[in-house]
Amino acid sequence: MEILVLNAGSSSQKSCLYILKEDALPSQPPQPLWEAQIDWSHHQGVAELKVKTIHGAVLKEELKTQSRLETVEYMLQTLWQGETKVINNLGEIDCVGHRVVHGGDKYHDSTLITKEVKEAIADFAKFAPVHNPVNLEGIEAIEHILGDKIPQIAVFDTAFHAKMPEAAIVYPLPYEFYEHGIRRYGFHGISHQYVSQRAAQLLGKDLTSLKLVTCHLGNGCSLAAVKNGHSIDTTMGFTPTAGLMMGTRSGDIDPGIIIDLLRRGHTGEQIDDIFNRRSGFLGLSGISADMRLIEEAIAKGNNRAQLAYDVYVHILRSFIGAMIASLSGVDALVFTAGVGENAANLRADVCQSFEFLGLKLDEEKNNHKPVDRDISTPDSPVKVLVIHTQEDWAIAQECVRLTQLVASH
Ligand SMILES: Nc1ncnc2c1ncn2[C@@H]1O[C@H](COP(=O)(O)OP(=O)(O)O)[C@@H](O)[C@H]1O
Numbered sequence: 568m569e570i571l572v573l574n575a576g577s578s579s580q581k582s583c584l585y586i587l588k589e590d591a592l593p594s595q596p597p598q599p600l601w602e603a604q605i606d607w608s609h610h611q612g613v614a615e616l617k618v619k620t621i622h623g624a625v626l627k628e629e630l631k632t633q634s635r636l637e638t639v640e641y642m643l644q645t646l647w648q649g650e651t652k653v654i655n656n657l658g659e660i661d662c663v664g665h666r667v668v669h670g671g672d673k674y675h676d677s678t679l680i681t682k683e684v685k686e687a688i689a690d691f692a693k694f695a696p697v698h699n700p701v702n703l704e705g706i707e708a709i710e711h712i713l714g715d716k717i718p719q720i721a722v723f724d725t726a727f728h729a730k731m732p733e734a735a736i737v738y739p740l741p742y743e744f745y746e747h748g749i750r751r752y753g754f755h756g757i758s759h760q761y762v763s764q765r766a767a768q769l770l771g772k773d774l775t776s777l778k779l780v781t782c783h784l785g786n787g788c789s790l791a792a793v794k795n796g797h798s799i800d801t802t803m804g805f806t807p808t809a810g811l812m813m814g815t816r817s818g819d820i821d822p823g824i825i826i827d828l829l830r831r832g833h834t835g836e837q838i839d840d841i842f843n844r845r846s847g848f849l850g851l852s853g854i855s856a857d858m859r860l861i862e863e864a865i866a867k868g869n870n871r872a873q874l875a876y877d878v879y880v881h882i883l884r885s886f887i888g889a890m891i892a893s894l895s896g897v898d899a900l901v902f903t904a905g906v907g908e909n910a911a912n913l914r915a916d917v918c919q920s921f922e923f924l925g926l927k928l929d930e931e932k933n934n935h936k937p938v939d940r941d942i943s944t945p946d947s948p949v950k951v952l953v954i955h956t957q958e959d960w961a962i963a964q965e966c967v968r969l970t971q972l973v974a975s976h
C-alpha cells in the first residue's frame with residue numbers, strides 16, 4: 568500500500584511517501600521512500616524546498632515567485648519527475664493522509680475527506696486561520712492533480728484532546744459560550760499522542776500506567792498532560808494562539824490587552840496579525856521566530872534576544888508546573904519538535920526548575936545528538952526524554968487503520 572502524507576505546519580509543508588504491508592505494520596517508523604519539506608520561515612517570500620529519497624537522491628531549491636498552492640504542486644511533481652523520481656505517476660498512490668489542525672466539535676476521529684468534511688475544515692478556519700486554510704490547500708492540490716480518484720483522509724490535531732475532562736475544557740465565561748462551541752480544543756494532538764506512545768516504549772512501561780508531560784516545541788508550541796494514554800489537559804485552547812509563547816504567536820495574554828486595542832480602534836484583522844504573526848520570539852526580539860537565530864543573537868550579546876528567551880523559559884516552566892499539577896505527579900517530561908529536539912540549553916534551563924522533584928539531567932546525554940533517548944540520570948525519579956516527533960508516520964498509520972475499517976464494512 569502506497570501512502571502519501573501531507574503535513575502542513577505554520578512555517579513548513581512536510582510530505583512523505585510510505586510503502587507499507589497492511590497486514591504487518593512495523594513497530595518503529597520505517598524510512599519513507601521519498602521525503603520533502605518546504606520551509607518559509609527563513610526569508611520573506613522565499614520557499615526552500617528539500618527533497619530526499621531512500622535511494623540517496625537529494626534536491627535543494629529556492630522557489631521565489633510561486634503561490635503556496637503552486638509550491639506544493641511543484642514539490643509533489645518531484646515524486647515522479649527528475650532525480651528524486653520514485654513513482655511513475657500519482658495514480659499509483661492508494662491513499663493520501665493530511666494533518667488537519669482544527670476539527671472543532673465535529674471530528675473526534677480521523678475521517679475520509681468528502682465535500683462535507685472540506686466545508687467543515689473551511690468553516691473551522693476562522694478558529695485556526697494560520698493552519699486550516701493551508702491544510703485545505705494540500706487537499707485541493709491533490710484533487711487538482713488527480714480529481715477524486717484517490718481516497719484522502721483527514722487526521723485531526725484536536726482529536727487526541729477530545730476527551731479531556733470538562734473542567735479542563737470549559738472557559739470561565741458565560742455558559743452560553745460553551746454551548747456555542749467556545750471551549751478549549753487543544754492542538755498538536757497527533758504529535759502528543761505519538762510521543763507518549765514512544766515514551767512508554769523507551770521507558771519499557773505500559774502507557775496506561777504513566778503520567779507524562781509532553782512538550783511539543785516547534786514554531787507552534789504546546790504542552791499536554793497525558794495520563795494513562797489520554798490527554799487530560801493542554802496549553803493551547805480554542806485556537807492555536809493560546810498557551811505558551813511561540814515563534815510568532817503570543818500565547819496566553821491578559822484579555823484586557825485586546826479590549827484596550829479594540830477601544831483604541833484596532834480592527835479584528837490587525838489584532839489577529841499582532842497575536843498570531845508579530846508576537847512571540849519575532850515580536851519580542853525584533854530578529855526572528857527561529858530559535859537558532861535567537862541563540863546566535865544571544866551569543867553576540869543581543870539584549871532583546873536574551874529577553875525573548877528568558878520570557879519563553881519563564882512561561883514554559885510555569886505551564887509545565889501546571890500540567891504536573893493536573894496530573895498530580897509526573898513520571899517523565901518529553902521534549903519534541905524542532906526546538907524541543909534540538910535546543911539542549913533550553914532543556915537544561917527548563918529542567919532546572921524541577922530539580923526540587925529530584926529531577927536530574929545527564930549533561931552529556933542532553934548534549935548528545937541522536938534523538939529518542941533518556942537524558943536524565945539513572946537515579947532521577949522524573950525521567951526526561953527527547954523524542955523525534957513522527958507526525959507523518961502517525962498519519963500514515965491512521966490511513967491504514969481507516970482503510971481496513973472501510974474494507975471490513
Ligand atoms: N538546531 C536547532 N536548534 C534550535 N532550534 C531549532 C533547531 N532546528 C530547528 N529549530 C527550531 O525548530 C523550529 C521549527 O520546528 P518544527 O517543529 O519543524 O516547526 P513546525 O512544524 O511548527 O513548522 C524552528 O523555528 C527553529 O526555531
Ligand SMILES: CC(=O)OP(=O)(O)O
Nearest residue numbers: 576577754786787807
Ligand atoms: C497547531 C500548531 O500550532 O501547529 P504548528 O506548530 O505546525 O504551527
Ligand SMILES: [Mg+2]
Nearest residue numbers: 576785786904
Ligand atoms: Mg509542526
